[in-house]
Amino acid sequence: MTSSKPDLIFSNKQRQVKDFTFDAQVVDVFPDMISRSVPGYNTIIDTIGRLSQQYVTDHSNIYDLGCSLGAATLAMRQGIQSDHCRIIGVDNSAAMVDRCQRHVAAFKGQTPVEIIEADVLDIAIENASMVVLNFTLQFIEPDKRETLLANIANGLNPGGILVISDKMIHPDKTCNQTLIDLHHDFKRANGYSELEIAQKRTALENVMKPDAIDVHHERLSKAGFSHSSTWFQCFNFFSLFAIK
Numbered sequence: 001m002t003s004s005k006p007d008l009i010f011s012n013k014q015r016q017v018k019d020f021t022f023d024a025q026v027v028d029v030f031p032d033m034i035s036r037s038v039p040g041y042n043t044i045i046d047t048i049g050r051l052s053q054q055y056v057t058d059h060s061n062i063y064d065l066g067c068s069l070g071a072a073t074l075a076m077r078q079g080i081q082s083d084h085c086r087i088i089g090v091d092n093s094a095a096m097v098d099r100c101q102r103h104v105a106a107f108k109g110q111t112p113v114e115i116i117e118a119d120v121l122d123i124a125i126e127n128a129s130m131v132v133l134n135f136t137l138q139f140i141e142p143d144k145r146e147t148l149l150a151n152i153a154n155g156l157n158p159g160g161i162l163v164i165s166d167k168m169i170h171p172d173k174t175c176n177q178t179l180i181d182l183h184h185d186f187k188r189a190n191g192y193s194e195l196e197i198a199q200k201r202t203a204l205e206n207v208m209k210p211d212a213i214d215v216h217h218e219r220l221s222k223a224g225f226s227h228s229s230t231w232f233q234c235f236n237f238f239s240l241f242a243i244k
């Protein structure tokens with residue numbers, strides 16, 4: 001991801017902290033925000049590229065759901081070794097889609113990419129060999145997550161792969177608090193102040209609803225996936241893959 005403006009969105013005291021949205025202000029600082037806030041983000045993006053090399057098959061579709069500025073899309077476009085594939089990036093933020101289209105167009109690649117503005121709950125998944133939900137599922141209403149995963153499972157070809165990365169809740173309160181503290185230390189080490197950390201937390205409270213890792217695996221099995229494994233965890237962030 002190219003460098004972006006520094007994320008100073010929560011650096012001044014706000015009278016009332018509004019719910020977080022992916023608007024133009026966030027788009028402007030997004031690469032800086034995500035790399036300073038999500039431990040292991042670059043490792044996860046690289047691994048998505050590696051998995052695409054292994055799992056993407058000829059004549060299939062690849063979906064990047066909640067694509068933001070297209071980091072996973074670009075990693076997959078670099079990794080894919082198969083022919084006649086198509087990557088479809090989907091995001092429901094108009095500002096993200098506009099910037100993503102321009103960003104992706106600035107890179108060369110064999111596989112055609114289409115970035116569309118839509119709700120991931122409304123799109124048809126068809127003939128897919130790989131689907132990515134990289135830090136998107138946590139923003140979907142909890143009661144709609146099962147339907148979304150069943151829709152993805154239906155649209156994946158046998159042997160196809162889904163990657164989910166999200167923040168998680170540890171079911172043990174003490175462990176959960178320690179993981180949260182470690183994450184806040186990580187943010188401090190990356191230059192975020194106490195005020196920025198506290199205000200961002202408030203802004204995300206109503207919009208980001210993480211699940212426990214066990215909940216993810218159970219839901220995947222119910223949705224029709226035969227295999228699933230967590231392959232990455234750092235503090236309260238994880239990434240898993242599930243295979244149909």
Ligand code: GEK
Pocket residue numbers: 022034065066067068069070071072090091092093096118119120121133134135136139140
């Ligand atoms: C990355 N995957 O850099 N439909 C479509 N898009 C949505 C929806 C929805 N219902 N809800 C949220 N989004 C990216 C990072 S960011 C994660 C993903 C984060 C979009 C939202 O607009 C935003 O662009 C993205 O999901 C989540 O690999 O910022 O923590």
